[in-house]
Amino acid sequence: xxxxxxxxxxxxxxxxxxxxxxxxxxxxxxxxxxxxxxxxxxxxxxxxxxxxxxxxxxxxxxxxxxxxxxxxxxxxxxxxxxxxxxxxxxxxxxxxxxxxxxxxxxxxxxxxxxxxxxxxxxxxxxxxxxxxxxxxxxxxxxxxxxxxxxxxxxxxxxxxxxxxxxxxxxxxxxxxxxxxxxxxxxxxxxxxxxxxxxxxxxxxxxxxxxxxxxxxxxxxxxxxxxxxxxxxxxxxxxxxxxxxxxxxxxxxxxxxxxxxxxxxxxxxxxxxxxxxxxxxxxxxxxxxxxxxxx
Amino acid sequence: xxxxxxxxxxxxxxxxxxxxxxxxxxxxxxxxxxxxxxxxxxxxxxxxxxxxxxxxxxxxxxxxxxxxxxxxxxxxxxxxxxxxxxxxxxxxxxxxxxxxxxxxxxxxxxxxxxxxxxxxxxxxxxxxxxxxxxxxxxxxxxxxxxxxxxxxxxxxxxxxxxxxxxxxxxxxxxxxxxxxxxxxxxxxxxxxxxxxxxxxxxxxxxxxxxxxxxxxxxxxxxxxxxxxxxxxxxxxx
Numbered sequence: 001x002x003x004x005x006x007x008x009x010x011x012x013x014x015x016x017x018x019x020x021x022x023x024x025x026x027x028x029x030x031x032x033x034x035x036x037x038x039x040x041x042x043x044x045x046x047x048x049x050x051x052x053x054x055x056x057x058x059x060x061x062x063x064x065x066x067x068x069x070x071x072x073x074x075x076x077x078x079x080x081x082x083x084x085x086x087x088x089x090x091x092x093x094x095x096x097x098x099x100x101x102x103x104x105x106x107x108x109x110x111x112x113x114x115x116x117x118x119x120x121x122x123x124x125x126x127x128x129x130x131x132x133x134x135x136x137x138x139x140x141x142x143x144x145x146x147x148x149x150x151x152x153x154x155x156x157x158x159x160x161x162x163x164x165x166x167x168x169x170x171x172x173x174x175x176x177x178x179x180x181x182x183x184x185x186x187x188x189x190x191x192x193x194x195x196x197x198x199x200x201x202x203x204x205x206x207x208x209x210x211x212x213x214x215x216x217x218x219x220x221x222x223x224x225x226x227x228x229x230x231x232x233x234x235x236x237x238x239x240x241x242x243x244x245x246x247x248x249x250x251x252x253x254x255x256x257x258x259x260x261x262x263x264x265x266x267x268x269x270x271x272x273x274x275x276x277x278x279x280x281x282x283x284x285x286x287x288x289x290x291x292x293x294x
Numbered sequence: 295x296x297x298x299x300x301x302x303x304x305x306x307x308x309x310x311x312x313x314x315x316x317x318x319x320x321x322x323x324x325x326x327x328x329x330x331x332x333x334x335x336x337x338x339x340x341x342x343x344x345x346x347x348x349x350x351x352x353x354x355x356x357x358x359x360x361x362x363x364x365x366x367x368x369x370x371x372x373x374x375x376x377x378x379x380x381x382x383x384x385x386x387x388x389x390x391x392x393x394x395x396x397x398x399x400x401x402x403x404x405x406x407x408x409x410x411x412x413x414x415x416x417x418x419x420x421x422x423x424x425x426x427x428x429x430x431x432x433x434x435x436x437x438x439x440x441x442x443x444x445x446x447x448x449x450x451x452x453x454x455x456x457x458x459x460x461x462x463x464x465x466x467x468x469x470x471x472x473x474x475x476x477x478x479x480x481x482x483x484x485x486x487x488x489x490x491x492x493x494x495x496x497x498x499x500x501x502x503x504x505x506x507x508x509x510x511x512x513x514x515x516x517x518x519x520x521x522x523x524x525x526x527x528x529x530x531x
Contacts, residue, residue, distance in 0.1 A: 168392060171392075185368055185396075
């Protein structure tokens with residue numbers, strides 16, 4: 001029964017990676033860049049909830065909504081100020097380095113405002129969870145909420161991308177800016193929407209992750225951000241279901257390695273698996289084959 | 295005759311390179327106008343400038359009395375100018391139907407869009423058969439038809455066609471040129487960019503010859519077809 005416990009908490013951790021990875025993968029697919037500051041939006045969103053709930057005594061759900069709106073706004077603003085001017089730069093490294101700069105800017109900003117002390121994050125889930133098999137398997141409320149949230153987000157995103165006009169515009173922009181423009185799609189607007197969604201999702205991921213692991217520091221978002229990037233690549237970067245599969249797989253592998261192999265080595269194992277998958281299938285599990293047709 | 299598109303002294307630069315050195319031409323309502331010239335003459339650049347994909351460094355593009363040079367690219371198609379881009383550029387990961395729907399992105403009225411879709415399917419029955427197939431899985435000729443159908447979905451007044459015959463078999467080239475003539479006969483004005491000068495001149499009303507960013511010849515298409523200079527340079531005779 002221990003195995004089941006580890007598996008479920010692994011799925012829950014993976015669900016957090018998946019929600020972060022969805023933002024990573026959408027921004028990569030549509031804006032054609034790796035937003036390495038994406039993980040830090042998690043931390044920013046979590047600090048917003050911390051301040052509103054722990055300092056101001058606000059209702060956690062209201063605080064979460066404010067955090068989502070703020071992160072979405074910060075995401076859109078970051079793209080406009082830091083990334084958009086470099087969109088046509090000769091080297092694509094320019095925007096990558098800028099993203100790393102934004103990441104440090106956010107981390108150092110949080111360090112300046114909140115200091116380096118760990119803050120105790122107030123859980124947004126007030127439910128102790130369920131006990132199964134006569135107490136042998138205990139599932140936390142946060143775990144259940146996290147898994148449910150990730151499934152709902154995936155379904156809504158898939159619907160949005162495939163069934164709405166805005167979503168179709170996103171797919172068009174993902175394929176070719178010029179041709180999308182010929183259809184009448186405002187590419188700048190579509191990229192803004194993408195950052196809005198991705199950064200809003202980061203706020204949700206942050207709230208869920210910090211509810212499960214309630215210690216908040218300016219570096220809280222960094223490692224999950226990198227792991228979510230790995231998850232996005234593992235699942236096939238640019239693919240929404242791929243991000244979900246990659247995230248869950250990563251969380252499960254990480255948790256099971258911690259439990260049965262070595263907690264020190266778990267990250268190394270996670271990254272080794274990434275390398276092996278990419279050697280066998282360079283585009284990731286659900287990645288598209290790069291088609292060149294003249 | 296009513297001029298719907300008038301290009302005046304248009305200049306376009308890529309960095310230090312002047313791709314268009316001040317070209318002027320016009321398209322009248324109901325015409326097929328061909329822009330012919332060899333590779334690198336600036337044909338595609340001209341169409342990109344009209345569609346607002348690249349900025350003009352000088353000159354004017356006047357469409358129905360309005361200067362387009364300051365209009366953002368995404369607003370152009372809604373004004374009635376559609377483009378069939380070079381190399382088709384269909385959205386390969388999307389279905390044929392969704393490609394066509396994107397063509398009508400700027401239109402609001404659903405029943406009008408459905409009507410146009412009906413028309414496009416009638417014009418290109420193959421697209422209807424394959425409407426749920428991914429566009430990337432179509433053959434080159436089918437992709438060209440999809441790109442044309444997609445442009446028609448915006449219900450344009452004028453269609454800019456960039457090398458529609460490129461990479462197609464002679465049989466398909468004939469089919470594509472027949473379709474262009476049909477579209478034209480149904481009331482759409484066409485600005486046709488082609489390397490296949492013989493075919494283009496055969497269906498065009500008027501034509502312009504573009505050489506390294508300048509227009510060197512212009513006139514009635516049938517006369518250009520018999521012009522010695524054109525025959526030597528573009529018809530391989």
